[in-house]
Amino acid sequence: MVLDLSQDAVALTAALVDVPSxxxxxxxxxxxxxxxxxxxxxxxxxxxxxxxIARTQLARAQRVVLAGHTDxxxxxxxxxxxLDGARLTGCGSSDMKSGNAVFLRIAHLVGTGAMDPAxxxxxxxxxxEEVEASRNGLGRIAxxxxxxxxxxxxxxxxxxxGDIEGGCQGTxxxxxxxxGVRAHSARAWLGVNAIHLAAPVLTRLAAYEAREVExxxxxxxxxxxxxxxxxxxxSNVIPDxxxxxxxxRFAPDRPAEAAIxxxxxxxxxxxxxxxxxxxxxxxGLDAPLTQALVAATGTTPRAKLGxxxxxxxxxxxxxxxxxxxxxxNVAHKPEEYVEIERIAAAEATLxxxxx
Numbered sequence: 001m002v003l004d005l006s007q008d009a010v011a012l013t014a015a016l017v018d019v020p021s022x023x024x025x026x027x028x029x030x031x032x033x034x035x036x037x038x039x040x041x042x043x044x045x046x047x048x049x050x051x052x053i054a055r056t057q058l059a060r061a062q063r064v065v066l067a068g069h070t071d072x073x074x075x076x077x078x079x080x081x082x083l084d085g086a087r088l089t090g091c092g093s094s095d096m097k098s099g100n101a102v103f104l105r106i107a108h109l110v111g112t113g114a115m116d117p118a119x120x121x122x123x124x125x126x127x128x129e130e131v132e133a134s135r136n137g138l139g140r141i142a143x144x145x146x147x148x149x150x151x152x153x154x155x156x157x158x159x160x161x162g163d164i165e166g167g168c169q170g171t172x173x174x175x176x177x178x179x180g181v182r183a184h185s186a187r188a189w190l191g192v193n194a195i196h197l198a199a200p201v202l203t204r205l206a207a208y209e210a211r212e213v214e215x216x217x218x219x220x221x222x223x224x225x226x227x228x229x230x231x232x233x234x235s236n237v238i239p240d241x242x243x244x245x246x247x248x249r250f251a252p253d254r255p256a257e258a259a260i261x262x263x264x265x266x267x268x269x270x271x272x273x274x275x276x277x278x279x280x281x282x283x284g285l286d287a288p289l290t291q292a293l294v295a296a297t298g299t300t301p302r303a304k305l306g307x308x309x310x311x312x313x314x315x316x317x318x319x320x321x322x323x324x325x326x327x328x329n330v331a332h333k334p335e336e337y338v339e340i341e342r343i344a345a346a347e348a349t350l351x352x353x354x355x
Contacts, residue, residue, distance in 0.1 A: 001019075001032060002032070002035070002036070003015060003016075003032040003033060003035070003036040003104075004036075005036050005039075005104050005105065005107060005108035005111075006108055006112075008105075008344075009098075009101045009102050009105045009343045009344060009346075009347045010088060010101075010340050010343050010344070012101040012104060012105060013081075013088055013093060013097055013098045013101040013338065013343055014080075014081040014083075014088055014090070015101075016029065016092070016097040016100060016101055017079065017080065017081035017088070017090035017091065017092055017093050017097050018079065018080040018081055018090075019032065020072075020075060020079055020091075021070050021071050021072055021092070022071065022072055022073070022074050022075060023071040023072070023073070023127070023128050023129075023130045023131045023135075024071070024127075024128065024131070024135075025071075026050045026070050026071050026127040026128070027050060029070050030047075030050040030051070030052055030070060030125070030127065033052050033070070033100075033104070033125050034047050034052045036104065037052065037054045037104075037107060037111075037123070039111070040107065040108075040110075040111025040112070041111075042056065042110065042111050042113075043055065043056060043107065043110075043111055043123075044056075044057060046148065048141060048145065049127070049137060049140070050070070050126070050127035050128075050137060051124065051125065051126045051127060051137040051138070051140070051141055052123075052124075052125045052126075053122065053123065053124050053125075053141070053148050054107060054122070054123040055120070055121070055122045055123075055148075056110060056117070056120045056121045056122075057120065058117070058120050059120075060117070060118065060119045060120040061119075062119040062120070062151075062152040062153075062289065063119055063120040063121065063122060063150065063151040063152055064117075064119045064120075064121055064122070064151060064152065064153050064154075064155065064289065064354060065121075065122045065123075065124060065149060065151040065153070065154040065155070065313070065318070065320075066103040066106065066121065066122070066123050066124070066154075066155050066157070066350075067123075067124040067125075067126070067138065067154055067155070067156050067157070067309065067313075068096050068099050068100040068103055068124070068125055068126075068156065068157035068324075069096060069125075069126055069127070069128075069129030069130070069137075069138070069309070070097075070100065070125050070126065070127055071127050071128055071129055071130050071131075072091050072092035072095070072097075072130065073091070073095075073130050073332045075091045076091065076333075076334040077334060078090050078091045078334055078335070078336060079091050081093060083340075084337070086339060086340050086341065087337040087338065087339055087340065088337060088338050088340055088343075089335065089336065089337040090336065090337075091336060092336070093326065093336055093337055093338045094159045094326030094327050094328070094330050094331045094336050094337065094338045095158070095159050095326055095328070095331035095332065095336070096157045096158055096159060096324055096326055098157075098159070098324065098325045098326050098338040098342075098343050098346075099156075099157020099158065099159065099323075099324030099325065099326060099346070100125060100157055101343065102157065102324070102325065102343065102346045102347045102350060103123055103125075103157055103350075104123075105347050106121070106123075106347070106350055106351065106354065107121075107123055109351065115351060115354070115355060116355065117354045117355060118354060118355060119152070119289075119354065121354065122148070122149070122150075122151055124138065124141070124148075124149065126138040126141065129309060132276055133276060133277070133278045134276075136309070136312075138309050138312055139309075139312055142312050142315070142316060146316055149313070149316060149318070150316075150318070151313075151318055152287070152289055152318070152319070153287060153289035153290055153293070153318070153319050153320070153321075154310065154313040154318050154319070154320035154321075155293070155320070155321060155322075155323050155350075156308050156309055156310050156320060156321070156322045156323070156324075157323070157324040158304075158308050158322040158323075158324050158326070158328070159324045159325070159326025159327055159328045159331055159338070160304075160322050160323055160324055160326070160328065161325070161326070161327055161328070161342065162297065162299070162323075162324075162325055162342050162345055162346055162349070163297065163299045163300075163301070163302065163323075164290075164293065164294050164297055164299060164301040164302075164321050164322070164323055165301065165302055165303065165304040165321065165322040165323070166216070166218050166282075166283030166284065166285050166301045166302070166303060166304060166321055166322075167215065167216075167218065167220075167252045167280065167281045167282050167283040167284065167303065167304055167310060167314075167321075168252070168280060168281045168304040168306060168307050168308045168310050168311055168322070169220060169222070169249045169250060169251065169252070169280055169304065169305060169306060169307055170249070170250045170251075170252070170254065170256060170259055170277075170278060170279045170280030170307065170311070171247065171248070171249055171250075171276070171277075171278050171307040172247070172248040172250065172256075172259050172260065172263060172274065172276065172277050172278075173227075173245060173246070173247050173248075173274070173275050173276040173277075174245070174246050174248070174263050174267075174272050174273060174274050174275065175243050175244070175245050175246075175272070175273045175275055176198070176201050176243065176244045176245075176246060176267050176270050176271070176272055177241065177242070177243050177270070177271040177273070178194045178195075178197035178198045178201070178241070178242045178243075178244075178270065178271075179194060179197075179240065179241060179271075180192035180193050180194030180195075180196075180197055180238065180239060180240045180241070180242075181238070181240055182233065182237060182238055182239070182240035183237070183238040184236060184237065184238070185235075185236045185237060185238055186236070188238050191238035191240070192238070192240075193238050193239060194231055194239045194240055194241050194242040195231045195232065195239050195242045197242065198229070198231070198242045198244055201226075201244045201267065201270065202226060202244070204266060204267065205224060205225065205226050205246065208224045208266065210222045210223050210224065211251065213251045213253055215251060215252045215253050215282060215283060215303075216282060216283045216284075216285055216286070217283075217285065217301075218283050218285075218301060218302060218303035219303055220251035220252065220303045220305070221251075221305065222248070222249055222250050222251055222254075223247075223248070223249045224246060224247075224248045224249075224263070224266065225246065225247055226244055226245070226246055227245050227246065227247045228243075228244070228245040229242070229243070229244050229245070230242065230243045230245075231243065245275075246263070246267075248262070248263050249305075249306075249307075250262070250280055251280060252280040252281055252282045252283070253282075254280065255279070256277055256278075256279040256280075259277075260274055260277070278307050278311060279311050279314075279315065280307075280311060281308075281310045281311040281313070281314035281320065282314060283301065283303070283321070284314070284319030284320060284321065285301055285321075287319035289319070290319050290321060292353060293321065293323065293353050296349050296350075296352050296353035297323070297349055301321075304322050306328070308322055310322060323346070323349075323350075324346060325338055325339070325342035325343045325345065325346040326338050326342075327339070327342075
């Protein structure tokens with residue numbers, strides 16, 4: 001199979017959706033993207049694991065990074081893609097293969113000389129965004145080869161319906177443990193029920209009041225929620241252990257260390273283990289290139305309610321925003337889709353901005 005970047009962005013989105021790429025299984029789509037980009041002598045292409053990076057060397061004063069993850073959540077009977085009137089449906093169509101298709105179209109235009117960009121460009125297509133942060137391909141490159149990611153602005157192709165979403169929430173997962181004493185359920189008074197001891201944890205969560213905070217003109221809402229509970233030995237045994245897993249989504253004004261401290265304060269008196277952490281990112285809307293992109297979209301920026309890899313660029317000191325044709329509200333659903341007109345509009349906006 002060959003990935004033809006000369007086809008329009010809608011057809012290219014369909015082609016990408018038709019290549020299954022569930023997290024951890026991105027080898028095929030990575031190879032297709034690598035081969036397609038290597039066809040353009042104007043691009044320097046690097047393959048590192050299941051990450052492909054292509055760069056122009058035009059000696060421009062500034063550089064823009066276009067970054068997109070190639071993985072999807074598990075397929076739910078929605079591959080191959082399907083045209084349904086004004087929509088293209090399929091796994092990853094919104095999150096974020098339509099964004100990748102737009103980025104690849106820009107690569108084709110630059111690679112064939114049909115577009116003369118005002119900045120140098122870097123394309124990054126990476127694996128394992130939809131799973132735990134430790135597996136994220138962009139995160140690995142940021143740690144091991146950050147020089148490949150340098151730039152003055154990074155654009156993540158996450159679905160935003162063609163608007164600019166600034167920054168992102170941080171995300172933290174913690175496990176709250178309660179310990180009891182095991183006993184026969186017929187003689188429950190001889191034991192201590194660890195599940196019952198978890199009740200105050202749930203009470204604190206139910207009573208928790210989430211903050212709303214404005215950061216650089218964008219309003220972020222935090223959230224602290226139980227996402228899993230586990231306990232029990234057998235139907236006739238008083239359990240001696242119970243765990244409640246909580247997810248804290250925190251605003252960009254709160255550093256990761258402060259988020260950890262806050263969760264520990266909320267659950268003071270309990271055994272709290274932090275099992276996953278990804279920092280928030282500030283909007284970066286004051287950067288000149290960001291302002292130019294906002295002007296090109298003709299939209300009013302809003303806060304990104306969720307975590308994206310703009311945070312990784314933020315840690316590298318690179319302003320980053322989310323911009324893509326997909327609809328975040330249908331991401332990960334079996335009926336996931338992208339509006340066809342939004343794909344073309346996103347390509348036109350980026351072409352105008354980068355030219």
